[in-house]
Amino acid sequence: MDIFEKLKAKIVEKIDCDPSKVTRDTSLIGLGIDSLDTVEMIMDLEEELGVELEFDEAVTTVDDLVKFIEKRLKEKENA
């Protein structure tokens, strides 16, 4: 499962932008995504993936968020 692609699709849907604008290094705030938008996307992903992802980290770029979600998913797998 490619979390980056899933997240990218969510971002494109949320802010209705050209997919090429969303790279791993893109700043979330730069895209107009604020911290509540981030929580909304995480909650949607939780529903899709059927897991709880406790969100307690500051994230700046798309990659930060991808890494956070991957880390949480790995923790769940190992639990």
Place this chain on the structure above:
Amino acid sequence: MSFRIVSTGSYVPERILNNEELSHMVETNDEWITQRVGIKERHISVDEPTSELGYKAAQRALDAAGVTADQIDMIICASITAEYKSPNVACMIQKKLGATCPAMDINCACSAFVFALETAAGYFARGKVNRMLVVGAERLSATVDWTHRSTCVIFGDGAGAVLLEKGDNYLSSRLHSYGDNDIIRIPNYGGDSPFYKGPIEKPVINMNGQETFKFAVKSICKDIADVAADAGIKVEDISWVVPHQANSRIIDFAKKKLPIPGDRFYLNIERYGNTSSASIPIALDELNRKGCFKRGELLALCAFGGGLSSAACIIRW
């Protein structure tokens, strides 16, 4: 036997604080506040303590029903911003109304109005009362850190009240508490005991916005589905959802997740900010006075906040 809502009342202080004025007090602007929480202005008390706001809302509810203070059997007030630790806000409202019935407060932060209705339902069920006043009254401007830009823009002052009489219109309810002081807390004044060496925090609202958002959306969706099922109705049968007005983004996201048309969710946070336990009765009074409710319509009230706590109920109008 439970109750029916006979009349409603609300009161907010005259002084309006808009986003423009706030932008001169802390580093913020109208666009940020509007986009982030959906608030344009809030009412701020300049000389009225919490019980004065509650008293005025309660008096309006009594006047609307033509009921006098001596005809009330009990007053319950939901509040976290009482002007005194003792007497409680309900006692001060009782004094100002000239009532003589028992009066008590319920502290469940933003969920407290629904907790208070549930408590009231118990008194009706046991046949102890014929008529009750349930009030939500808050002066949150007293507990806000006015230098903290992400919380001071959210809250406002105000009060709402409902007059209840015996009836069968309180159809179902769910109350939840999840003891937690990390996500939302408002410390009390620590005192100046020469013996106490423990921690003392500044008595202002501390809130983790992202966690609160998540908790709120999940609570609204789950609690409304549960109370609808308990009442034997479909979620789609609900005519009005009157949610605690915490943040328009919370309500907007919950709307997307529930199979109820968006225009049935009442939103007035733009003009009042988050008034905690007062937000639902203020919204009820606005809707009622605008003539929005038709007899027999089903209302879902839902609230969430510090505790953590959440609550919802179904009421037939």
